[in-house]
Amino acid sequence: MILTGLRGVGKTVLLAECARIAERYDWTCEGIEAREGIDLPEEMAVLARKALFQLSAGERAKEWAKKAFGVLRSFQIRWKLPEIGEVEMVLPEAGRGDSGVLDHDLTDLFVAVGEAARERGTGVIFTLDEMQFLAAPGLSGLCMALHKISQKELPLLLVGAGLPSLPGLLGEAKSYTERLFEFRVINGLEEEAARTALTAPAEKHDVCWTEEALNRVIEATKNYPYFLQEFGKGCWNEAAGPDRIAEADVTKAHPIIINALDEGFFRVRLDRVTPAEREYLIAMAETGSGPYMSGDVAKRLDKTHGQVGVQRTNLIRRGLCYAPSYGVIDFTVPLFDEFIRRVVASS
Ligand SMILES: Nc1ncnc2c1ncn2[C@@H]1O[C@H](COP(=O)(O)OP(=O)(O)OP(=O)(O)O)[C@@H](O)[C@H]1O
Ligand SMILES: [Mg+2]
Structure with missing residues (x-):
């Protein structure tokens, strides 16, 4: 699944939710946040290692676990990755993950993890945040690997998140991404949900928002989650109280919140x-x-x-x-x- 949306709509929050869901089902969830110039093979090797260690707990001597770690070892040697702890002691699985072609080697690595998960009767989720920062070869490798995983029906999922440019970048990397991923666009909240985001936490403390106060915040935030968070906080802090947030409180808080956003959120990007x-x-x-x-x-x-x-x-x-x-x-x-x-x- 791929989540896309503007800054601050809640993509990272949703990835964290994926990890919680995985935990409920006793699945393993590991994730990374991409950035410009990231070394994808290295990051993926680290993820695979973490997943394999969890999957093979107490069973590392078993043949399937040795094989899975062997693929990781081959991958690590071929991609000249730094030591990733204990994997150095494993014999490489010759011919798997060591072709030097990222499409194939990532596929071998993912299949090794997927097979290990199947062996344990569980599953693995990899989350990849800020995925738009991945270069074309990395995106292509991921698509190919996931394509194979789905053909083999292995229990490994990728949940990616990124800016709205991401579907286009994926499409350029591989032609079949429309069918491979479920794309979900995350937007600002519906107005009703935006109101609830402000009123529900206040109600827990027996504080209510007046209709006018709510309207002012809705107008200023355009229902974007991050801005709702900041306005909620700012109005709460500035409100005279004790049990009501009124329009006058929003008027008082507004310039303070805008100033905090300008200095803390917006300006760093312009700088x-x-x-x-x-x-x-x-x-x-x-x-x-x-x-x-x-x-x-x-x-x-x-x-x-x-x-x-x-x-x-x-x-x-x-x-x-x-x-x-x-x-x-x-x-x-x-x-x-x-x-x-x-x-x-x-x-
Ligand atoms: N479901 C939610 N519940 C509570 N707060 C939320 C929720 N979704 C988003 N928020 C608020 O919005 C903020 C931004 O969310 P998040 O960091 O997930 O956005 P993002 O889409 O990952 O943004 P970016 O593209 O900048 O990384 C959170 O810190 C939180 O204040
Ligand atoms: Mg984010």
């Missing part, structure tokens, strides 16, 4: 870009709210589409922007356009 990329982001925001036609952004900068191609590509690669469709661009961070307009207006 990480080059001056030219910053200009590009400003040009986007100045055109209003997204999505934006790339051509319009270029025009606003008095440049041709080609002249700003590098900035556009880099902003997408870094995960600050994504292309909802061809020739279109938007921010991956909800309400980032409002933040930029605030910053530009005040500078």
Whole structure:
């Protein structure tokens, strides 16, 4: 399964939930968070090792466990991975995981883990957060490995999460990803759920929100989970109390929350870009709210589409922007356009 959505919608929270579900069924769940330039073979070897250790507890001498660790050992040698603890003592399983072709070797590694899980009558979940940072060969290898796992009906699942660009990247890596994965788009909450996110925790402490106060927060957060969290916290802290959060409390808290978000959440992202990329982001925001036609952004900068191609590509690669469709661009961070307009207006 692949979860995609903008920043702060709850993808990582859902991956953690997967781990809890796995635990309930006595499945093993291991995960990583990808980042730019990540060494996927190394990370996957570490995940496989952790899973194999859990699966083979007390049974490491058994033939199936030796074989599974042997594949991991072959993989580790062939991909020149650093020592990963105790696996050095295992004899490599020649011909498995050691071809040097990532598609095949990841497949062998996943199959080894899947077979070990089947042997134990249980299953394994790998979670992969920020999956859009994986390069094409890694994505391709994962697809191929999972394809094999599903053909062999082995009990190994991958739950990935990433920005909205991820399905496109997967599709470029392999043509059959539509059939391989179940894609779920995570959006902001439905309005009713957003209200509950604010009222339910308060009710536990016998505090209620007035309708006007709720409306103000809904309007400001556009129902995005992370902003609801921050507004809920900010209003709670600023409210006069003792048992009610009213509109006046929201009015008082609003600038404090916005300031905290600007300094803590938004600005760090803007600080990480080059001056030219910053200009590009400003040009986007100045055109209003997204999505934006790339051509319009270029025009606003008095440049041709080609002249700003590098900035556009880099902003997408870094995960600050994504292309909802061809020739279109938007921010991956909800309400980032409002933040930029605030910053530009005040500078
Ligand atoms: N189901 C939930 N229950 C409570 N809070 C939630 C839930 N989902 C999201 N949140 C709130 O939203 C915040 C952001 O969620 P999360 O970190 O999972 O987003 P994300 O989609 O992974 O964002 P990013 O793309 O930036 O990694 C959480 O820290 C929490 O405050
Ligand atoms: Mg996340």
